[in-house]
Each structure stands twice: as C-alpha cells, then as structure tokens.
Amino acid sequence: MNEQAPRSAEATPVTVIGLGSMGRAIAGAFLAGGHPTTVWNRTASKAAVLASKGASLAPTAAEAVEAGELVVVCVLDRDAAQEILHPVTDRLAGRSLLMLTSLSPAEANETSAWAARESIAFLGGAIMATPDLIGNPEEASLLYAGSSAVFELHRAALELLGTSTYLGDVAARASLLETGLLASMYSMFAGFFHGAALVGTQGVTAEEFTALALPWLKAMTTFLPGQAEFIDKGDYTTDVQSLAFNKGGLDHIMRISEHQGIGTDIMKPIAELIDRQVAAGHGSDSLARLIEGIRTPKA
Ligand SMILES: NC(=O)c1ccc[n+]([C@@H]2O[C@H](COP(=O)([O-])OP(=O)(O)OC[C@H]3O[C@@H](n4cnc5c(N)ncnc54)[C@H](OP(=O)(O)O)[C@@H]3O)[C@@H](O)[C@H]2O)c1
The missing domain is CATH 3.40.50.720 (NAD(P)-binding Rossmann-like Domain)
Incomplete structure (x- = not known):
C-alpha cells in the first residue's frame, strides 16, 4: 500500500x-x-x-x-x-x-x-x-x-x-461478472488438483507438476477468445478438434484416472457434458458447444 x-x-x-x-x-x-x-x-x-x-x-x-x-x-x-x-x-x-x-x-x-x-x-x-x-x-x-x-x-x-x-x-452486473470469474477460477484449480493427484500416483510432486502446468495453462488461455467467438455467434461449426475428438480425450483421462486409482469427481461432469452433446448429434461441432449443455441443465 x-x-x-x-x-x-x-x-x-x-x-x-x-x-x-x-x-x-x-x-x-x-x-x-x-x-x-x-x-x-x-x-x-x-x-x-x-x-x-x-x-x-x-x-x-x-x-x-x-x-x-x-x-x-x-x-x-x-x-x-x-x-x-x-x-x-x-x-x-x-x-x-x-x-x-x-x-x-x-x-x-x-x-x-x-x-x-x-x-x-x-x-x-x-x-x-x-x-x-x-x-x-x-x-x-x-x-x-x-x-x-x-x-x-x-x-x-x-x-x-x-x-x-x-x-x-x-447493478447486478458487477456481482454476476464476479461470480463468472470465480467459477472459471475454481474449475481451473479443480482441474489442476486432479492433474496433481494423477501424476502423484507415480511419485511426481505437485511442484514438479506445476512447472509444467504453468506454461501449459498459459498457452491454453490463448484459445479463449476463439471459444468466445463460437459462443457469441452461436455457431459451433469447426474443422479442428471437434467434440468427438475431445470425447476421445476425456474418455482417455477417465480410463487412466480410474486405472491409477484416483477419483473422477472433477472430470466426470465434463465427460458427461461432452457425451450428451455427442449423443444429441453434435459430435462434429466445437468444444464450445458444451455451453449449450450448461445453459440447459439436465431435468
Ligand atoms: N476479505 C476478502 O478477501 C474479501 C474479498 C472480496 C470481497 N469481500 C467482501 O467484503 C465484505 C467484507 O468482508 P471482510 O473480509 O471485511 O469481512 P469481515 O472481516 O468478516 O468483516 C465483517 C464486517 O461486517 C460487519 N458486520 C457484520 N454483521 C454486521 C451487522 N449485523 N451489523 C453491522 N455490522 C456488521 C462487521 O462488524 P464488526 O467488526 O462489528 O463485527 C465487520 O465490519 C464481504 O461482503 C465480503 O464478501 C471480502
């Protein structure tokens, strides 16, 4: 100060x-x-x-x-x-x-x-x-x-x-935006905790993991503006890394996590969101389509 x-x-x-x-x-x-x-x-x-x-x-x-x-x-x-x-x-x-x-x-x-x-x-x-x-x-x-x-x-x-x-x-906007930012933060931390638990099953320390996670997550944030564009246009058409492709990635994470004997509480809802969109016929769309499943929760 x-x-x-x-x-x-x-x-x-x-x-x-x-x-x-x-x-x-x-x-x-x-x-x-x-x-x-x-x-x-x-x-x-x-x-x-x-x-x-x-x-x-x-x-x-x-x-x-x-x-x-x-x-x-x-x-x-x-x-x-x-x-x-x-x-x-x-x-x-x-x-x-x-x-x-x-x-x-x-x-x-x-x-x-x-x-x-x-x-x-x-x-x-x-x-x-x-x-x-x-x-x-x-x-x-x-x-x-x-x-x-x-x-x-x-x-x-x-x-x-x-x-x-x-x-x-x-006036509601300040609180709404704050909550959105906090939701993003908690999800990011939870994903990091899952990763740390997974690599920890082979004795990798959280510190070692962090050294790799920091540049990785930073690089991944560069994709956010592109995701925002899909969302704001409401058009999820893509020719790269479709939902079907990402389904393979999530299935892989779930399998390896279970095999290593750790919980899947963090990853399971993400895998389920992807499964729902793919089952609804949107497998060729962008990952950003997950927002539609969040906007319309399961009954
Ligand atoms: N701390 C943070 O990191 C942080 C970050 C972002 C936002 N905020 C927000 O900032 C606000 C204050 O947080 P804080 O960390 O300063 O909380 P805090 O240290 O717990 O202080 C609470 C304050 O509220 C007063 N208070 C509680 N009930 C009252 C009542 N019935 N009548 C009159 N005064 C009452 C307390 O008075 P007494 O001293 O008499 O008990 C004290 O001044 C909260 O809304 C919090 O969500 C805090």
Missing part, C-alpha cells in the same frame, strides 16, 4: 462503513491517497489503527454518512448493510453510495431500486482481490455497475483501491 499522501483541498471526503479486514484496507487506501476519511464500525475498536493514521471515527452510522460525499459500505452481507443503511436513508439522499459488500445479482438490483426510490446515487461493486492487495492496481481489480455518474465523479478515488472497470448501469 502507498505511503500516506498529503491531503489535497480537492480530495473528496469519503466515508467507509464496515471495518472488517476489507473495510480497513479500503479506508487505509483512501487515507493514503489523501482523502479526508471518516469511518464507522459496529465494533468501534477496529477503527483504532485507522484513527491513528488520520481517519475520523464517527460515533454513529448517521454521522458517518453525513461526513462523506462518497459513502462506501463494506460489511458482511446484504442483511448487515440494510440493518445499517435503512435507518439512515434520509441522510443518504443526494449522496453517492458505493456498495462493496458482496451481494448476489438479485440483491444488487434490489438495492439499486431501493436507492433510486430514496434519491440515493448507487454504484454496486465487486472486489476481485484480498485485503492485502487493495491499493495495488496491478493486482487488485474492482468491478463496478450502477450509476455511471457516481463512477465518473469518484473515479480518481476508486482508482486508489485497484484497477476499476465499469460494467454498465445494471
């Missing part, structure tokens, strides 16, 4: 509500960027370090809201956020509210609709980072959706937290 910068006369006063590990990192980044920063947390003692760095500790959530032109809320979940915000709705009117509490897409849209009814300018956000990465734009990425006016007005402050990406005015 950056050293604390001198406060500039132009820096927007910000308020951070919620000082768990993420809220403290966020407030710290605003302080380091020279913003007058007011904080409030249910458990006030968590503000001690921030106060020693120059943050103002508001005695109540209402006073915290009044101190900030940009009010950032980063608490556990939607219920906690509502518990804090609903009693201070009138004080939020006319201000910018940035919700960095993790919400589901539906919760984000509901919160956005509530804010609109109460004349609160609302921006939803999703944090693609851990608290220690906040303030480091190369490693922390934050997704925003909702009021473009709030995003543009406070963009400089938001850039203090990490790289900022605005996804449009539908």
Whole structure:
C-alpha cells in the first residue's frame, strides 16, 4: 500500500462503513491517497489503527454518512448493510453510495431500486482481490455497475483501491461478472488438483507438476477468445478438434484416472457434458458447444 499522501483541498471526503479486514484496507487506501476519511464500525475498536493514521471515527452510522460525499459500505452481507443503511436513508439522499459488500445479482438490483426510490446515487461493486492487495492496481481489480455518474465523479478515488472497470448501469452486473470469474477460477484449480493427484500416483510432486502446468495453462488461455467467438455467434461449426475428438480425450483421462486409482469427481461432469452433446448429434461441432449443455441443465 502507498505511503500516506498529503491531503489535497480537492480530495473528496469519503466515508467507509464496515471495518472488517476489507473495510480497513479500503479506508487505509483512501487515507493514503489523501482523502479526508471518516469511518464507522459496529465494533468501534477496529477503527483504532485507522484513527491513528488520520481517519475520523464517527460515533454513529448517521454521522458517518453525513461526513462523506462518497459513502462506501463494506460489511458482511446484504442483511448487515440494510440493518445499517435503512435507518439512515434520509441522510443518504443526494449522496453517492458505493456498495462493496458482496451481494448476489438479485440483491444488487434490489438495492439499486431501493436507492433510486430514496434519491440515493448507487454504484454496486465487486472486489476481485484480498485485503492485502487493495491499493495495488496491478493486482487488485474492482468491478463496478450502477450509476455511471457516481463512477465518473469518484473515479480518481476508486482508482486508489485497484484497477476499476465499469460494467454498465445494471447493478447486478458487477456481482454476476464476479461470480463468472470465480467459477472459471475454481474449475481451473479443480482441474489442476486432479492433474496433481494423477501424476502423484507415480511419485511426481505437485511442484514438479506445476512447472509444467504453468506454461501449459498459459498457452491454453490463448484459445479463449476463439471459444468466445463460437459462443457469441452461436455457431459451433469447426474443422479442428471437434467434440468427438475431445470425447476421445476425456474418455482417455477417465480410463487412466480410474486405472491409477484416483477419483473422477472433477472430470466426470465434463465427460458427461461432452457425451450428451455427442449423443444429441453434435459430435462434429466445437468444444464450445458444451455451453449449450450448461445453459440447459439436465431435468
Ligand atoms: N476479505 C476478502 O478477501 C474479501 C474479498 C472480496 C470481497 N469481500 C467482501 O467484503 C465484505 C467484507 O468482508 P471482510 O473480509 O471485511 O469481512 P469481515 O472481516 O468478516 O468483516 C465483517 C464486517 O461486517 C460487519 N458486520 C457484520 N454483521 C454486521 C451487522 N449485523 N451489523 C453491522 N455490522 C456488521 C462487521 O462488524 P464488526 O467488526 O462489528 O463485527 C465487520 O465490519 C464481504 O461482503 C465480503 O464478501 C471480502
């Protein structure tokens, strides 16, 4: 995180509500960027370090809201956020509210609709980072959706937290995109764990495997834009590496895995998705057609 910068006369006063590990990192980044920063947390003692760095500790959530032109809320979940915000709705009117509490897409849209009814300018956000990465734009990425006016007005402050990406005015989008990215990540890790278990049956260490997996996976990511093109066109016609070809690959992985005595919990659903598409007559199509099986789950 950056050293604390001198406060500039132009820096927007910000308020951070919620000082768990993420809220403290966020407030710290605003302080380091020279913003007058007011904080409030249910458990006030968590503000001690921030106060020693120059943050103002508001005695109540209402006073915290009044101190900030940009009010950032980063608490556990939607219920906690509502518990804090609903009693201070009138004080939020006319201000910018940035919700960095993790919400589901539906919760984000509901919160956005509530804010609109109460004349609160609302921006939803999703944090693609851990608290220690906040303030480091190369490693922390934050997704925003909702009021473009709030995003543009406070963009400089938001850039203090990490790289900022605005996804449009539908508040649900930040949460939806975050979930999509997390799903991609978990599937990649799970595939890596399967590979490590498989090679481990012959005494290959995970470290040795990683040395090969890293360049391999990196090279494979170069195929993603091509897969995206199939999906967006809805046309899976290909003359290379058809689903039938990939079925052979998955059958091979399943056979070898079983032979080596490891579980097939990770690979089996992928093999089944391929089997379904091939059985439905799409064997000559691209692997990207698997998305159709995901879009239409089995009854
Ligand atoms: N940590 C991460 O790596 C990470 C990454 C991405 C997104 N996020 C999101 O950021 C948000 C905060 O996460 P965190 O890691 O800071 O969580 P945390 O360390 O567990 O802190 C939770 C915060 O929520 C407050 N809180 C919980 N229930 C409350 C209630 N009923 N009323 C008032 N305050 C309440 C806590 O107040 P007390 O101190 O009084 O208990 C604390 O400030 C979550 O939505 C999380 O999903 C976190």
